[in-house]
Every structure is written in C-alpha cells, then in structure tokens.
Amino acid sequence: MPVRLALFGFGNVGRALARTLLETKAPFVVTALATKRHGAVVDAAGIDLGTILAGTDLPLRELPPIASVPADVLVEMTPLDPVSGEPALGYVRNALTAGMHVVTANKGPIARAYRELEALATKQGRMLRFEATLADCLPVFTLRRAALPLATITAIRGIVSSTNNHILSAAATGVPFEDALADAQRLGIAEADPRNDLEGHDAAAKATILANVLMGAELVPEDIAREPIDERAATAARAAADNGDRVRPLIEIARRGGKVVASFGPRRLAPMDPLFAVDDFSMGLVFETDLAGRVVVQLHDPHVDQVAYAILTDLLEISGTMPRP
C-alpha cells in the first residue's frame, strides 16, 4: 500500500518534490494538492503529478478541511509569515490532531511551537519531521537520530543562510554587496525583501530550532543575538580574504551557566576552521558532543532539488520503507 500524501503549497519546493517523487518512483501517492493561486484537487485514487506539473488549473477553489482529506501525511510547504509562522502552524496542528503524520519545510511552526507540536505528535502516535527547515538536505535531525543517539550535543556552530554566505563569499572576491544580493535574488535564493536574511531573522529561527530540538533549550527567535550582514561585513570579508581568511555568517549556540545561548553574525575564520571551505551557497554545521566528539556536516552548492530530497528522506522514514544499504 503506497503512503498517501497531501501536498499543501506548490511553489518551487512543491514542484521540485513532485518531480523527485516521479523520478525516484518512491512508494507514495498524492491524494490532495493545494496551490496558492491555481486551485486545489482531492482524489483518493491518486493525482497524476505529470499532468499537474504540465500546468493544469485545478478544480477546487480551496481545499476541504484537513481532517476530511484522504491522506496519511501532510507535506506542508505553504508560503508563510515568518513572524507568526501562520498559516503553516495551523495546518500542522490540524493535521496532527486529525491523526496524520506531518512533514514540513517551514521553519515558522518549528521555531515557534516545537514543544507543543512534538507533544501533540507523541500523543497522537504520529511523526513530525522537518529536515528541510534547517539547511536543505544537510543531514541534521536524521544525523542526530541515526548517528548521534544518546549523545549530548554541547555546542553548535554553523552556516545556515545561503544568501548571506553568498554575499560574503562574493565580497571576498571583490563583488560589491548590492551586486551579490541582486545575484542571489535573481537566482531565487534571496527573497524580494532581503531583510529577513540580512538582519539574521532567518538564521535566528534556524538557531532556535537547533537549540530547542537538539540541545533541549526553550528559546524563541527573539532570544538570539543578531548582527547584520551589511556593507560593513562585506568590507571586512574583502579585507579578511586579502589575508587568506574568510568572513562567514555564523550561528553559534552554547551552554553557559546551565542556559543555552545563541547568536548570529559575521565571523572571521582561518583556513583550518572546518567551516572555512563552506563557500557561496553551501551550508555546514559543527556539533560538539560528549560521546561522538566533534562531528562536522556540510552540503555544497545545493539547489531546490535538495530541499525536495530532504522532504523525501523524511517521507521515507515515515513510510518505514527506508532501503537498507
């Protein structure tokens, strides 16, 4: 029996996921699909993704309530308000309440309400998965579950903002701040309003998720100290590069006096730093642990297909069909 998916949101990520599902012939069937502007469709027999990707308008004005959708998993990929986390948070809550598993690509619900949603999922005996929220398919939560069980993570450093890393990487080679930003916008990596990235709100939401999920903290994004990625940081990046170093947009999470504290800002790294070579749109994390020592993961030059793949790995875990090596 293939697992039945309801895809909410059908922008770049949703379309990439549809392509990935078609290409990998993974054991899933899409029974509901909601787009922002082109309607929705529900079909318990399965929706032909090839037809949808070709650009057909969908029959329903809007989806019926989540509880009535014939699906096992909600795949939540809607556009969201970064401050409130809505409407994604409501969708996630409703789906878990209705007894569905949930995979979300949206940071908002996890940064705002991880404890509540995880408790709800546990109570319902369902899985809540969100690998794509952090850094595309960079192994983070899958890594924790599979490779770091029982270990205590004592500190995390990392680069989790593609736009900011692209700007500072370009600055290192002499590209002006504004040009690098425009480049990221043209490639669809940076948003039209780039302040969410540049002022560190996106990085703060990700640091919150890491601290709360992996280090047992109870932070909100406003707790993260932020320094912006701006003209001054770009100038520092150029100067550092002239001396063989790099300035990277770094999140740093540590325990201090029983509390978990986190920050984001431009930081100068020497070549022997494990994050030095995490260049341009690449991302990476350094985990300090008790049992496993220092473990580093990096994802180089990801595209939107790598966001879709993160969702696919979550879906495969849920379906219990994870292939053996």
Added chain:
Amino acid sequence: MPVRLALFGFGNVGRALARTLLETKAPFVVTALATKRHGAVVDAAGIDLGTILAGTDLPLRELPPIASVPADVLVEMTPLDPVSGEPALGYVRNALTAGMHVVTANKGPIARAYRELEALATKQGRMLRFEATLADCLPVFTLRRAALPLATITAIRGIVSSTNNHILSAAATGVPFEDALADAQRLGIAEADPRNDLEGHDAAAKATILANVLMGAELVPEDIAREPIDERAATAARAAADNGDRVRPLIEIARRGGKVVASFGPRRLAPMDPLFAVDDFSMGLVFETDLAGRVVVQLHDPHVDQVAYAILTDLLEISGTMPRP
C-alpha cells in the same frame, strides 16, 4: 528485555566499549566475553563489566563454540590478520549462521567478504553492522541509511587514515617524518609495524569497503592503486604548507566507463577544499550524489571512545531502541 551481547576481543576498543556501556546505561547485558590472554567467561545472567574492567582473570581457557553462547549479538573486536581477515571472518560467519546479529570493528571481514556476509545476514533475517570499521564514529553507513536513501553515490573522496594524516600534518609544521611516526605509535594510533598504514593497505581496505557497500562495486583491496606516505610525501607536505596548501592522504573512488576505480596516495589540497581542514588525527569523506548533491562529513580529533561509540550506535539500531530526537 535487554539485548544480550557477546564481546569477542577485549583490547583498547573492547575496554572502551565496556566503559561506554556502563556510562550510558544503554539497554544491553553482556553474557559472554573473550579476551586474548586473560581467558573468557560466559554467564547468561549477565557479566559485571566493572569487575572485568578492574582486571580480574576470567575462568574459561577459551570460549565455547559461538552457536552455544547465550547472546543475541556478536560484537567482534578481535585482533586480526589484515590479509586474510581471520579469525574475525570465521567468527562473523559462525555467528550469523547461528542466528545472531553481528557488529564488527574489523575491516578484514567486510573488505574481504561483504557480499557473502550480507547475503548470509539477509537469509538469516539478521543485521550485519560495521560502522566502526571505516573511521571511528564518522557517520558513513548510518548516514547512508538515514540521510541518503534512494540516492546514488557517484564518487567518494576522503581521509580515513589517522596515522598518515598525522604524519603529513606534522610534516607541514616541520616535524620530521620519523618523529611524527614515533609520536603516532606512542599514542597507540599507529601499529608497531607501521607498513600497513604507510603503504596504504589500511586505506585500501577502507576504500574497498566504501566502494562495495556504497557504490555497488565488487573490488578486493588489491584492486586499489596505492602510493605510499613516505619521506618524499612529507617533504612535499612541508613545501605545500609553505604555500598555504596541505598534502593529505587521500582515497579517491569514482566510476569510469561503468567500472568503479579507487586509489590512495598523498594529494595536495587548497584551503577551499572541504578536506583541507581535516587535520592531524581527524578524518572526513566527501560524497558526490545524484539526489543529495555533495555531502561532506568530518570527525575531528577522535579517540578510542569514538570507536566504541560507533559500535554503540550499531547496537542501538539493532536493539530498535534508538531514541527519538
């Protein structure tokens, strides 16, 4: 019901595992234990590891046949002949045949007989796990299962030999070849006869495992082209460092014309290479994949406790008690 373990081999790794089992209170009980020189013990009620670690001589001259040992999992950590893979290979085969799961820290059986052993495990409905054979607890096979399902790995580059990387890292700072080697021997990282490391036999066995397990190849260690880590490589490492580069002991595995080919030798890396910062005793791998893009993992400054932890992660997977995040 705790899972019952038979520990074969009680050198540095076995003792580290015993300490880890005691410290983490993981749900296991050791029912058999065999040392090389101090006898063996079988006790279906469970052996007190604290007493054993304190240095008691054990009552049995040698263990009874594996099939009669009251255990669910053989944890194979015996000293082995690197060429034949024995006696470890025989132990692994016998345990699977007797219906036990197997976790091994020995490269030999996996490099020599992965296909046979995996087929035997599948036929018996048991698990064969070997995370510790590659690079301590660097996530490799757990990463593949959890974070890279359905993905095709098209190429692998990496540093998997601590002794060689220590020698070349020391050479970069001006330490003579012989001094760096003696240092690794003093720390118990390099063996008394260092040729297994320096001539690349150890790296070739690991490249064979990676190629066969992760890329579907059918190589034997003799198929891997080897260049030694020697005085000449150390001189090159010093010269490279003077220009800001590093020479690292690299394995490289790729597909060429439908065949998987692999090599080992000293290679010069620039600072923007993801393996540049994998210094001294650290290890790291770069995976090129179709669905996940380029994924990098590194383990920095590992100790023997990180070998034990790799075994523990395999045991936790087998026991099905892997904690959720």
